[in-house]
Amino acid sequence: MSDYQTFTADDARLFALTHGDTFRDSDQLEAEEFGDGNLNLVFRVKNQQGRSLIVKQALPYARCVGESWPLTIDRARIEAEVLLRHGRICPQHTVQVLHYDAALAAIVMEDLGQWDILRGALVAGKQFPKLASQMAHYLAHTLFHTSDFVLNGLQKKTEVARFLNPELCLITEDLFFTDPYCNHERNSIHQAILPQARELWHDEALQAEVARLKADFLSKPQALLHGDVHSGSIFVSAEQCKVIDAEFGFYGPVGFDVGSLLGNLLLSYAGQFGLQEDAAAREQQQRYLLGQIETLWQDFASEFSQLMQTQTKESSFANSRYQSFYLQQVLADSIGYAGCELIRRTVGLAHVADLEQIRNEQLRARCERFALALGRQLILQRHGLTTIQQLLTLVQHLPIPA
Numbered sequence: 001m002s003d004y005q006t007f008t009a010d011d012a013r014l015f016a017l018t019h020g021d022t023f024r025d026s027d028q029l030e031a032e033e034f035g036d037g038n039l040n041l042v043f044r045v046k047n048q049q050g051r052s053l054i055v056k057q058a059l060p061y062a063r064c065v066g067e068s069w070p071l072t073i074d075r076a077r078i079e080a081e082v083l084l085r086h087g088r089i090c091p092q093h094t095v096q097v098l099h100y101d102a103a104l105a106a107i108v109m110e111d112l113g114q115w116d117i118l119r120g121a122l123v124a125g126k127q128f129p130k131l132a133s134q135m136a137h138y139l140a141h142t143l144f145h146t147s148d149f150v151l152n153g154l155q156k157k158t159e160v161a162r163f164l165n166p167e168l169c170l171i172t173e174d175l176f177f178t179d180p181y182c183n184h185e186r187n188s189i190h191q192a193i194l195p196q197a198r199e200l201w202h203d204e205a206l207q208a209e210v211a212r213l214k215a216d217f218l219s220k221p222q223a224l225l226h227g228d229v230h231s232g233s234i235f236v237s238a239e240q241c242k243v244i245d246a247e248f249g250f251y252g253p254v255g256f257d258v259g260s261l262l263g264n265l266l267l268s269y270a271g272q273f274g275l276q277e278d279a280a281a282r283e284q285q286q287r288y289l290l291g292q293i294e295t296l297w298q299d300f301a302s303e304f305s306q307l308m309q310t311q312t313k314e315s316s317f318a319n320s321r322y323q324s325f326y327l328q329q330v331l332a333d334s335i336g337y338a339g340c341e342l343i344r345r346t347v348g349l350a351h352v353a354d355l356e357q358i359r360n361e362q363l364r365a366r367c368e369r370f371a372l373a374l375g376r377q378l379i380l381q382r383h384g385l386t387t388i389q390q391l392l393t394l395v396q397h398l399p400i401p402a
């Protein structure tokens with residue numbers, strides 16, 4: 001940590017100039033910090049011809065809270081190494097890392113600023129027809145190729161050790177699985193839904209199922225996860241999408257990555273009741289979101305099955321009955337983790353624009369109650385929802401609370 005110093009815009013400019021071959025010494029470079037995430041500094045460095053790079057630096061604390069929440073800067077290594085690993089497996093959907101400096105905890109990467117961040121685009125009512133099939137491809141390939149289907153025991157354990165990431169995992173363990181189910185000071189709960197939040201704190205049946213999901217998060221190193229596939233971590237255009245921000249990566253349950261994205265599509269669905277006043281437009285956007293959820297699972301399941309059938313290296317796992325069982329269990333896990341994401345984004349520390357941008361407070365409260373009710377049903381019913389169509393039916397029939 002001795003060489004570490006927090007970057008100014010000028011430091012970021014020099015860092016981008018020195019690393020990678022995007023810029024020339026003669027370039028007039030401008031740099032500005034524009035990060036809006038919870039944890040890190042993010043700078044854009046650009047020359048006068050319009051070429052640009054992103055410099056991301058981990059702070060020794062969580063940006064959204066300040067120095068009172070110290071946090072390892074090793075998260076920059078995890079982020080760079082996960083993105084490099086996933087980038088080798090699926091370059092078309094992973095942001096390109098150009099350089100990583102361990103002492104400065106800083107990464108140089110390609111600038112995706114010409115595309116939209118998925119969350120904001122969905123809030124604005126935009127649609128991206130190829131999103132789900134491309135994300136299904138990214139998830140199936142990155143997760144399969146880092147799993148026991150491909151790695152032998154020695155390789156796998158080396159990888160698990162390299163990506164232990166205890167401090168960032170602890171944040172997820174707390175924010176996803178602990179805080180929303182008790183009266184924790186980190187929670188952020190709008191007054192109007194306090195009664196529904198309190199119900200969570202006394203719902204033993206729900207807490208038991210969340211405990212099972214948390215235990216799996218702690219002890220099921222199935223594959224190298226991105227660890228935080230939310231719609232703020234996906235850049236998207238009409239033709240393409242790419243994932244950023246992998247600092248929560250570790251070896252965990254495959255369903256956590258799939259479920260995080262499912263949960264974020266459902267958060268967008270819930271927010272539509274408050275964001276879109278025109279009923280026809282709202283229904284159309286919600287139909288789009290449900291279609292994307294269906295495609296996400298169908299394409300993921302079909303690509304993952306294909307990979308299991310054709311590229312499994314460990315003979316025990318070549319068994320087709322085992323492979324069906326594995327996929328069924330990934331679906332149940334994904335639905336459960338999607339439920340956790342819905343709940344933690346509604347009453348936990350880190351909220352999302354899909355709900356926060358609803359200006360009418362009463363309407364927002366109704367959407368939040370919907371998100372909580374849906375999250376609860378997904379967690380409780382996940383083992384009974386054996387097809388994605390059953391999940392879609394549940395969503396469509398869930399009453400919109402008063």
Ligand SMILES: Nc1ncnc2c1ncn2[C@@H]1O[C@H](COP(=O)(O)OP(=O)(O)O)[C@@H](O)[C@H]1O
Nearest residue numbers: 035036037038039040042054110111112113245
């Ligand atoms: N490769 C990139 N291209 C363009 N903008 C980026 C890139 N990476 C990050 N950003 C911008 O910085 C913001 C914060 O980045 P993120 O990786 O989510 O930081 P944090 O780890 O603090 O959450 C993003 O919302 C986006 O606006």
Ligand SMILES: CSC[C@H]1O[C@H](OP(=O)(O)O)[C@H](O)[C@@H]1O
Nearest residue numbers: 037038039062175228232245350
């Ligand atoms: C104190 S971290 C809260 C929250 O923020 C992370 O997301 P991001 O870095 O993309 O802003 C992650 O989802 C954490 O749970």
